[in-house]
Amino acid sequence: YHLLAIETSCDETSVAVVRNGTEVLSNVVSSQIDTHRRFGGVVPEIASRKHVESITVILEEAIAEAGVSPEQIDAVAVTQGPGLVGALLVGVVAAKSLALALDVPLIGTHHIAGHIYANRLIGEIRYPALALVVSGGHTELVLLESEGRFRIVGRTRDDAVGEAYDKVARALSLPYPGGPHVDRMAHEAEDAIELPRAWLEPESYDFSFSGLKSAVLAEINRANMKGEPIRAHALARGFQESVIDVVTVKAMRAAREYGVRQLLLCGGVAANKGLRARLTELCEEAGLPLLIPPHSLCTDNAAMIAAAADLKWRSGEFDTLDLKAEAQLSLEDWSVGTAVVTE
Numbered sequence: 001y002h003l004l005a006i007e008t009s010c011d012e013t014s015v016a017v018v019r020n021g022t023e024v025l026s027n028v029v030s031s032q033i034d035t036h037r038r039f040g041g042v043v044p045e046i047a048s049r050k051h052v053e054s055i056t057v058i059l060e061e062a063i064a065e066a067g068v069s070p071e072q073i074d075a076v077a078v079t080q081g082p083g084l085v086g087a088l089l090v091g092v093v094a095a096k097s098l099a100l101a102l103d104v105p106l107i108g109t110h111h112i113a114g115h116i117y118a119n120r121l122i123g124e125i126r127y128p129a130l131a132l133v134v135s136g137g138h139t140e141l142v143l144l145e146s147e148g149r150f151r152i153v154g155r156t157r158d159d160a161v162g163e164a165y166d167k168v169a170r171a172l173s174l175p176y177p178g179g180p181h182v183d184r185m186a187h188e189a190e191d192a193i194e195l196p197r198a199w200l201e202p203e204s205y206d207f208s209f210s211g212l213k214s215a216v217l218a219e220i221n222r223a224n225m226k227g228e229p230i231r232a233h234a235l236a237r238g239f240q241e242s243v244i245d246v247v248t249v250k251a252m253r254a255a256r257e258y259g260v261r262q263l264l265l266c267g268g269v270a271a272n273k274g275l276r277a278r279l280t281e282l283c284e285e286a287g288l289p290l291l292i293p294p295h296s297l298c299t300d301n302a303a304m305i306a307a308a309a310d311l312k313w314r315s316g317e318f319d320t321l322d323l324k325a326e327a328q329l330s331l332e333d334w335s336v337g338t339a340v341v342t343e
């Protein structure tokens, strides 16, 4: 069977065709980063318009590249939320039209379930598993007791990791999105400026990154006031070390407490070299199997949406044509087997 998936939750227009749940036949991603860069971040109205401009072309490209005919598509999956509502709407409308035209089921899919199940495209997942989700809008520890069952055991109380990276990068006058630049500078640095770590309550799996971000801004202000040069590399290194320390220590502690058989890293920040290396090291020491998707499957793409939609395809949970884009869709509520099937 073939699932066609559409992802338009933020600033990437993406369409993928995936065979039998895991075989990626095409995964076309058109990024709007160049358009948004001069504004220093994603401008929602522009994002929606760009999705409208590119969705038809990307759809045709993905089908052509997959080498399938439209009649071979068995279901259409689309990111229903969370994300920018105007951006999501473009994908949802396109998916409904296609499902109607081809007379196949429609599967509304959760964006973060997609980030997590990107790992299914590279290997078998062993349950119970723990996912460390680090993206532009989310920082969460998600326990998967069984396939498609999501329980959030920790989440950020303020900024997401990717958001903190982008804000720190902006303060250091680096281009948007800043994560990859801060990552590179942290690796080039000769030393690090020691920055605080927000551990929160001893038992907590929650995160907080606004204090760390403020500490970076305070250091930049201090240097500016004294007329000293800003030690950008050392700051990037100190920032990255604090982030990596906190997220990896909490993930390993949760993995132990819940007795999981596998750790899954995912989300755009999973592209971070330092984070990948540290987590790999810690999991090897602990004898815990770890999956990390390649970079192209860490940042937003439609193949991961197909991988998550496959859970609902196999359980026969489909949506009707009145599916609505939802800016704040809950991950736990999207769990397989919990849907209210209307038909």
Ligand code: ATP
Residues within 6 Å of the ligand: 009, 010, 082, 083, 111, 115, 134, 135, 136, 137, 138, 161, 162, 163, 165, 166, 177, 178, 179, 180, 183, 267, 268, 269, 270, 271, 272, 273, 298, 299, 300
């Ligand atoms: P969400 O998935 O929470 O809705 P999003 O889709 O906007 O948010 P992603 O596309 O998953 O986010 O990830 C984008 C984020 O990843 C950006 O904040 C970007 O700076 C960050 N990022 C990308 N590469 C790296 C890297 N090497 N190091 C750190 N951060 C990175």
Ligand code: MG
Residues within 6 Å of the ligand: 010, 011, 012, 300
């Ligand atoms: Mg993006």
Ligand code: FE
Residues within 6 Å of the ligand: 111, 115, 135, 136, 267, 268, 299, 300
């Ligand atoms: Fe994302």
